[in-house]
Amino acid sequence: MKTVLMVAEKPSLAQSIAKILSRGSIRAWGLCSSHSSLEQPSPRFSSPGSMSSHKGLNGTCSVHEYTGTFAGQPVHFKMTSVCGHVMTLDFLGKYNKWDKVDPAELFSQAPTEKKEANPKLNMVKFLQVEGRGCDYIVLWLDCDKEGENICFEVLDAVLPVMNQAHGGEKTVFRARFSSITDTDICNAMARLGEPDHNEALSVDARQELDLRIGCAFTRFQTKYFQGKYGNLDSSLISFGPCQTPTLGFCVERHDKIQSFKPETYWVLQAKVHCPFSVHAGSFQVLLSSFFLQVNTDKDRSLLLDWDRVRVFDREIAQMFLNMTKLEKEAQVEATSRKEKAKQRPLALNTVEMLRVASSSLGMGPQHAMQTAERLYTQGYISYPRTETTHYPENFDLKGPLRQQANHPAWADTVKRLLAEGINRPRKGHDAGDHPPITPMRSATEAELGSEAWRLYEYITRHFIATVSYDCKYLQSSISFRIGPEHFTCTGKTVISPGFTEIMPWQSVPLEENLPTCQKGDTFPVSEVKMLEKQTSPPDYLTEAELITLMEKHGIGTDASIPVHINNICQRNYVVVESGRRLKPTNLGIVLVHGYYKIDAELVLPTIRSAVEKQLNLIAQGKADYRQVLGHTLDIFKRKFHYFVDSIAGMDELMEVSFSPLAATGKPLSRCGKCHRFMKYIQAKPSRLHCSHCDETYTLPQNGTIKLYKELRCPLDDFELVLWSSGSRGKSYPLCPYCSNHPPFRDMKKGMGCNECTHPTCQHSLSMLGIGQCVECENGVLVLDPTSGPKWKVACNKCNVVAHCFENAHRVRVSADTCSACEAALLDVDFNKAKSPLPGDETQHTGCVFCDPIFQELVELKHAASCHPMHRGGPGRRQGRGRARGRRPAGKPSARRPKDKMSALAAYFV
DNA sequence: GCAAGGTC
Numbered sequence: 001m002k003t004v005l006m007v008a009e010k011p012s013l014a015q016s017i018a019k020i021l022s023r024g025s026i027r028a029w030g031l032c033s034s035h036s037s038l039e040q041p042s043p044r045f046s047s048p049g050s051m052s053s054h055k056g057l058n059g060t061c062s063v064h065e066y067t068g069t070f071a072g073q074p075v076h077f078k079m080t081s082v083c084g085h086v087m088t089l090d091f092l093g094k095y096n097k098w099d100k101v102d103p104a105e106l107f108s109q110a111p112t113e114k115k116e117a118n119p120k121l122n123m124v125k126f127l128q129v130e131g132r133g134c135d136y137i138v139l140w141l142d143c144d145k146e147g148e149n150i151c152f153e154v155l156d157a158v159l160p161v162m163n164q165a166h167g168g169e170k171t172v173f174r175a176r177f178s179s180i181t182d183t184d185i186c187n188a189m190a191r192l193g194e195p196d197h198n199e200a201l202s203v204d205a206r207q208e209l210d211l212r213i214g215c216a217f218t219r220f221q222t223k224y225f226q227g228k229y230g231n232l233d234s235s236l237i238s239f240g241p242c243q244t245p246t247l248g249f250c251v252e253r254h255d256k257i258q259s260f261k262p263e264t265y266w267v268l269q270a271k272v273h274c275p276f277s278v279h280a281g282s283f284q285v286l287l288s289s290f291f292l293q294v295n296t297d298k299d300r301s302l303l304l305d306w307d308r309v310r311v312f313d314r315e316i317a318q319m320f321l322n323m324t325k326l327e328k329e330a331q332v333e334a335t336s337r338k339e340k341a342k343q344r345p346l347a348l349n350t351v352e353m354l355r356v357a358s359s360s361l362g363m364g365p366q367h368a369m370q371t372a373e374r375l376y377t378q379g380y381i382s383y384p385r386t387e388t389t390h391y392p393e394n395f396d397l398k399g400p401l402r403q404q405a406n407h408p409a410w411a412d413t414v415k416r417l418l419a420e421g422i423n424r425p426r427k428g429h430d431a432g433d434h435p436p437i438t439p440m441r442s443a444t445e446a447e448l449g450s451e452a453w454r455l456y457e458y459i460t461r462h463f464i465a466t467v468s469y470d471c472k473y474l475q476s477s478i479s480f481r482i483g484p485e486h487f488t489c490t491g492k493t494v495i496s497p498g499f500t501e502i503m504p505w506q507s508v509p510l511e512e513n514l515p516t517c518q519k520g521d522t523f524p525v526s527e528v529k530m531l532e533k534q535t536s537p538p539d540y541l542t543e544a545e546l547i548t549l550m551e552k553h554g555i556g557t558d559a560s561i562p563v564h565i566n567n568i569c570q571r572n573y574v575v576v577e578s579g580r581r582l583k584p585t586n587l588g589i590v591l592v593h594g595y596y597k598i599d600a601e602l603v604l605p606t607i608r609s610a611v612e613k614q615l616n617l618i619a620q621g622k623a624d625y626r627q628v629l630g631h632t633l634d635i636f637k638r639k640f641h642y643f644v645d646s647i648a649g650m651d652e653l654m655e656v657s658f659s660p661l662a663a664t665g666k667p668l669s670r671c672g673k674c675h676r677f678m679k680y681i682q683a684k685p686s687r688l689h690c691s692h693c694d695e696t697y698t699l700p701q702n703g704t705i706k707l708y709k710e711l712r713c714p715l716d717d718f719e720l721v722l723w724s725s726g727s728r729g730k731s732y733p734l735c736p737y738c739s740n741h742p743p744f745r746d747m748k749k750g751m752g753c754n755e756c757t758h759p760t761c762q763h764s765l766s767m768l769g770i771g772q773c774v775e776c777e778n779g780v781l782v783l784d785p786t787s788g789p790k791w792k793v794a795c796n797k798c799n800v801v802a803h804c805f806e807n808a809h810r811v812r813v814s815a816d817t818c819s820a821c822e823a824a825l826l827d828v829d830f831n832k833a834k835s836p837l838p839g840d841e842t843q844h845t846g847c848v849f850c851d852p853i854f855q856e857l858v859e860l861k862h863a864a865s866c867h868p869m870h871r872g873g874p875g876r877r878q879g880r881g882r883a884r885g886r887r888p889a890g891k892p893s894a895r896r897p898k899d900k901m902s903a904l905a906a907y908f909v
Numbered sequence: 910g911c912a913a914g915g916t917c
Contacts, residue, residue, distance in 0.1 A: 009915075009916080010915090010916060010917085011916095011917090060916095060917070082915090082916090083915080083916050083917065084914080084915030084916035084917085085914065085915045085916080086915095088913095088914085088915095089912095089913095091911095096910090096911085098910070098911085103911095106911095117914095117915075117916090118916085118917085121916095121917090142915085146914060146915055147915090149914090149915090150915075203914080206913075206914080207912085207913075207914075209912090209913095210912045210913045210914085211911085211912055211913080212912090213912075214911060214912030214913075215911045215912065216911090217911090217912095218910090218911040218912075219910090219911060222910080222911080235910080236910060236911075238910095238911065238912080239911085239912085240911085240912050240913070241912075241913080242912080242913065243912080243913090373916095373917080377917085385916085556913080556914095557913090557914075557915090559914075559915070559916080560913065560914060560915090563913085563914090564913085
C-alpha cells in the first residue's frame with residue numbers, strides 16, 4: 001500500500017484535520033466526488049474512520065495515521081505537522097563577528113544561509129523520519145505567504161527521502177482551505193493544487209531584506225553610540241522595519257504633547273428650572289432603579305449646552321453672557337426623539353483581544369498572548385491567533401453558548417438567549433485563517449487563577465455579546481432659545497440593553513431623562529454663567545491605540561505586534577506608564593528625531609508598506625525575485641551610506657540628552673598605562689573609562705565594583721577592582737585590563753583573577769584555588785581572600801559557595817596538598833577566645849574535603865540560595881569530600897605548581 | 910549581541 005504524508009503548520013491543526021478526514025470520509029467522499037467542476041483531476045480519498053496517533057521524535061509534533069483511498073487506490077495516510085517555520089535565515093558565521101565585519105558589507109557581500117529555526121525540535125530529521133518511503137505529500141500549511149514558504153521548507157527536507165515517482169506521476173500536492181470545518185477541509189482535499197513558488201519567494205525576499213537591513217543599521221548605530229555616552233543606559237541600539245516605525249508612533253505623540261500650547265476659551269452654561277415629568281413608554285420598565293428614584297424627585301433643573309460650544313475671545317463671551325443674562329425665560333424651539341442602536345461587537349480576533357486586554361484588563365500584549373495561549377492549550381478557548389472576525393457559515397454558535405448556561409456569572413443572560421433565540425452575528429472579515437476566538441468550555445476563576453480568568457471572562461462575555469441583540473436607546477433633544485442665543489439639551493434612555501447586559505462596560509451611560517414639552521413652551525432660567533476653560537494636550541499613546549495604528553499601517557502581524565511593542569520597551573526606547581500608556585525615553589526620542597533629521601523614511605510607517613508592495617509583485621508573479629531584492633537592497637544600501645555619513649546629525653541630538661563618557665562616572669581604579677584614575681560608569685554596560693588613554697574596559701555585569709585595596713596586577717600594573725554579586729553571593733578580584741585582554745591562552749574575556757592562571761600572583765587561581773568544584777564539570781573552588789571573618793570558598797564557574805571557618809582571623813591556601821584527594825590544604829588561624837578547634841588549639845592545617853575537624857566547619861551553599869545537597873542527614877557528610885573533592889586525572893591542577901618557572905614559561909609560549 | 914516571521 002502506498003503512503004501519503006500530510007503536513008500542517010502546527011500540531012493542533014494536524015490533529016483537527018486528521019480527525020475530519022479520517023472520520024468524515026464516507027460523507028466527505030460523496031461530497032467531494034459530487035463536484036463536477038474540479039479544476040484538475042484530484043486524487044479521491046476515503047478512509048474507514050479510525051485513526052491512531054503517536055508522538056514524533058521531537059516530542060512536540062504528533063503523527064496521526066489512518067487508511068483510506070487516494071488517487072483511486074487504497075493508501076496509508078500519515079498526517080503530521082511542523083511548528084511554524086522550519087528554517088531561519090542568518091549570515092554565515094564569520095559575518096556575525098561585530099568587530100571584524102563592516103556593517104555595509106551586510107547589504108551584499110555577506111552570504112546568508114538557512115539554518116534550522118529551532119534546533120531543539122530537530123524538525124528536518126523528524127520530517128525525514130516520517131517522510132522516508134512515502135509516495136505522495138499533501139501540504140496543509142496555513143494559506144498565507146508564510147505558509148507557502150514553509151511548504152517549500154518541508155519539501156526541501158522531505159523530497160530527498162521519499163519514494164521516486166514513476167513515469168512523471170504527480171506526487172506533491174497543496175491543500176487550500178479557509179477554515180477548519182468539515183466542508184472546507186474536504187473540499188480542499190478534493191481540489192488539491194500545487195504550492196505557489198512565487199508566494200514562497202516573496203517571503204524569501206522579505207526575510208533577506210529584514211535581515212540585511214535590520215542587522216546593518218543595528219550594528220552600525222550600536223557600535224557608533226555604545227561607549228560614547230556614560231549615561232546612555234543601553235547596550236543595544238536596534239533598528240528594524242517594524243520596531244522603528246512602532247517607536248515612531250510613540251514619539252510622534254510625544255512631539256504633539258510637547259508642541260501643544262494650551263488655549264483659553266469660554267463657554268456659556270445655562271440652567272433652566274422645570275417641573276419634572278417624563279415620557280411614558282414601555283421602555284420605562286427596563287430602566288434601572290436609579291431612574292425610578294429620579295422620577296420621584298419632582299423639581300429639578302436642567303443643564304443646557306451652548307450651541308456655539310465655545311469662543312476663544314473673552315470679551316465676546318462676556319457680550320453673549322450679558323445678552324442672555326437679561327432673559328428670564330428659555331423658550332423651546334424644537335424637540336426631537338430618535339431611536340438609536342449601539343451595535344453588538346464583531347466576533348473576536350487577536351488584535352481586538354489585545355487592545356481590550358491592555359485598555360480594560362491592564363494586561364500588556366505580550367502577557368495577554370501568553371495567557372491566551374495557555375487557555376488555548378488547556379482547552380478553554382479556541383486558537384487565539386486569528387485575524388478573522390467572521391464566524392464560518394456552519395459554525396456551531398449554540399454549542400459553546402449552551403456550555404455557559406450554568407455559569408454563575410452569566411447563566412441568566414445565556415439561558416434567556418437560548419430560550420428566546422440568539423441573534424445572527426454581524427458579518428465580519430474572513431481572513432481565511434482561523435475562526436474567531438471563542439470559549440471552548442465553561443470555567444471558573446478558581447480553576448483558572450485570577451489572571452487567566454479575567455481574560456477568559458472577557459473572551460466569553462464578548463462571545464455571548466456577538467450573538468446578543470444590539471443595544472437600543474432613545475436619544476431625545478430639546479432646543480432652547482434664551483434671548484439671541486441657542487442652547488440644547490440631550491438625553492439618552494435605554495430601550496433595551498441588548499449585548500450591553502453581558503458587556504456592562506459598553507452600556508449607554510445613564511443620563512437624565514428629559515421633560516415632556518412642545519415647541520413654544522417656556523422654562524424659567526435659573527442661572528446663566530460663563531466658564532473659563534483651557535484646551536488640553538493629548539495624552540501619551542496607549543498600547544491599545546498603538547495596536548490600532550500598527551494594524552492600520554500594516555506594521556507587524558497579529559502574532560508579531562506584541563513582540564514589536566515588547567521590543568521597544570526592552571530596548572529602553574519607551575516605558576509603560578500608568579493606564580498602559582507608552583512614554584518614549586530620551587533615547588527613543590533622540591533616535592526618532594535623528595532619523596527624521598537624516599532620512600525620515602527610516603522611521604515612517606510608509607516604508608514597510610512600500611516594500612510590501614514590491615514583495616506582492618513577486619508573489620503575484622509580476623516581478624522577478626532577484627530584481628526586486630537587488631533593487632530594494634540597493635536603495636537601502638544608499639540610505640545606509642547616507643545615514644553613516646550623516647550620523648553626526650543624530651549625535652548632536654544625543655549630546656543634548658546624554659553626557660560624554662569622559663564627563664561621567666566616578667574615579668575608581670588607576671590605569672596601568674598612564675597611572676591616572678579611570679572613571680567607573682555604572683550605566684549598562686558598566687565599564688571603566690580612561691579619558692587620558694581614551695580606552696574603555698568592560699566590567700562583569702549584574703554586580704557591584706569597588707577598589708581592591710589599591711593592589712595592582714603584576715602583569716599590567718592596573719589597579720585591581722573587587723566584583724561582588726552581593727552579601728549572600730560571591731566576590732572576586734579582577735584586573736580591568738586582563739579581563740578585556742586575556743593574558744593567557746586558556747583565559748577568556750570577562751574573567752576575573754579567580755580564573756587567572758598566573759602561576760605566582762597572589763590573587764590568581766593558581767594561588768587561591770583549592771580543588772575541583774563539587775558540582776560543576778570545570779569549576780574550581782577558590783578561596784575568597786576578602787570574605788573574612790565569614791570566610792567563603794566559591795566556585796569560579798558555577799554558583800556554588802562554601803561558607804567556612806567563621807570568625808577565623810586568617811585563612812591561607814597552603815602549598816601542600818591532601819594525600820587523599822589532592823586538594824590544596826588550608827591553613828586556618830583562630831583567636832583564642834573564638835576557636836572551635838579541639839582543646840586550646842588556635843591553628844589547624846587540613847583538607848576542607850577530608851579533614852574531620854574542618855568538615856564540621858564547612859557549609860555548602862549556592863550563591864544567594866540554600867543548596868539542596870545540604871538537606872541530607874549527617875551520614876552523607878563523610879563521603880562528600882572524599883568522593884567529589886578529588887581532581888580527575890589529566891585535569892589541570894589548581895594547586896600551586898611545584899616548578900613555578902617552568903609553569904610560567906609554559907604560559908608565555 | 911542584530912530583523913521579522915512562524916509557533917511552543
